[in-house]
Amino acid sequence: MPNEIPEVVILRLPLYARVLAQLESQGIDVVSSQMLGDLLQATPAQIRKDLSYFGRFGKQGRGYNVHYLQQELRQILGLNRTWIMALVGVGQLGSAILSYGGFQRQGFQIVAAFDADPARTGTTVGGLVIQSVAELQETVRTRGIEIGIVAVPAAHGQEVVDALVACGIKGILNYAPFQVRVPRNVWVRDIDPVVALQSMTYHLKGVYAPPRAMSVAVE
Amino acid sequence: MPNEIPEVVILRLPLYARVLAQLESQGIDVVSSQMLGDLLQATPAQIRKDLSYFGRFGKQGRGYNVHYLQQELRQILGLNRTWIMALVGVGQLGSAILSYGGFQRQGFQIVAAFDADPARTGTTVGGLVIQSVAELQETVRTRGIEIGIVAVPAAHGQEVVDALVACGIKGILNYAPFQVRVPRNVWVRDIDPVVALQSMTYHLKGVYAPPRAMSVAVE
C-alpha cells in the first residue's frame, strides 16, 4: 500500500513502460536498472527507487523481466483498459486530433466531438458526427466519457473547461494556450508546443545577462 | 549575473509571460504576486522567488508593472526575436504542424520541411516545397535553422534526431513517441499527448492497490 508517491515518479512511469515495450519488441526479456538508465538518460538508482514505491519487481543478480515489469506498470497506471474521451473544438487542430490514430492504438478512444459553431455540427469528421456543446452533459453521461480534450481557441478555453467539470469530468487534456483553472480533484495535462519552445530558447540564446545589473526596475 | 537557475524555474517563465500578456490585453497594468499566484495556481512566494533569480522587477507596496515584467521575461527567455525552424516528417501530423499558425504568431518560423518519401518531396504543403532529407545539412546551414521539429514515425525518430544533431542543431521539438537520446549540449522538448494521458489515468483510476502486496515478484 504505497503511502505517498511523488507526482514526478508517476510522470516517469509511462516512459519506463514505453522503453520496456520497445525492448520487448526487440526480443530482450531481462533488463537491469543500469541499462534502463542508459536508455532513459536517468540514473539506475532513480529507476530502482521509483519502482520500489510500488513493489519489488526485480531479481537480485539478474534484473527485471521486461514483459512482467511492463505489465505491472501498465496495471499501476491503469492502462489495461480503454479510456473513453470526448473532444471539444473541431477546428483545424481538433480535426487533426480526430484523425490521429495514436490515441485509439493506446487505448484512448474518442467517442464524441463537440463544437459551438452551428455550421460544423451535424457534419462528420474522423467518423464522428459533430454535436452541439448543448448536448455535452447528456452525452458525457450516456457514453461514460471520463476524459475531455479541449481544442478550442484560448478565449473560450476556460468556459469549455468549466462545462466539462460541471459534467463531472475528472481529466482534461488541454491543447488551448491558456492557464486552466480547475478544482483540486480534476487532473489537467497541457499540450502546448509553443510554451515548450519558449523555455528551450532560454538555453539556446545563452545565459541571460541582465541589462541593468543590480539596479532597481525603472518603470 | 544569475549563478545557477533551476530548470523548473525556466519552465515556469513562459507561463508567467502568458498570463501577463492576458492581463495586459485586459487593460490591467499592475499586478501583485498574490494575484499572479491566483491566476497560475501557485503561491505568491514562489512567483517572487522565481523572479528574484533574474532581478528586482517589482515595487514594494504596489506590485509589478504588467507590461514591463512581461517584456523583461520575454527578454530573459529570448522571445524578442524570430527563431528559425525546420520540420522533418510531413505526414498527417507534420502537415498539421505546417498549417498551424501558432508557431509563426509567436515568433517561431518554419522555413523548411523534409521527408524521406520521394513521393512527397517536391510537393508543396503549407507554402513550403518538401525537400529530401539528403538536403538537410545544406539547408540548415544556408537558412540559419536553429531548431528542428521531429514528426516522423517513432521507428525513425532517433536517426532523424542524430541527423539534426550532426547538422549542429541545438534544439529539438520532438513529436515522435520514443525516448530521444542527444548529447548534453542539445535541448529537447517532447510533445506526446499519449504519455501525458498515461500519467493522468493513474490518478483517475484511484490509488493503486498492489495485487500481491508485499510478496516477491513471481516470474
Added chain:
DNA sequence: GAATGTGAAATCTTTCACAGCC
C-alpha cells in the same frame, strides 16, 4: 559475481516570515 531494494545523506525546491521600501 551481479544487481536489486532501501535507509541515510546529499541536493534541490518550496515555503516561511520579516526587514525594507513605496
Added chain:
DNA sequence: GGCTGTGAAAGATTTCACATTC
C-alpha cells in the same frame, strides 16, 4: 498599510552505498 525581495527553515527528490538475494 501593502507588497516586494530574500535569507533561513522546511519539505521533497535524488543519489549514495551497502546488506541482501539470486
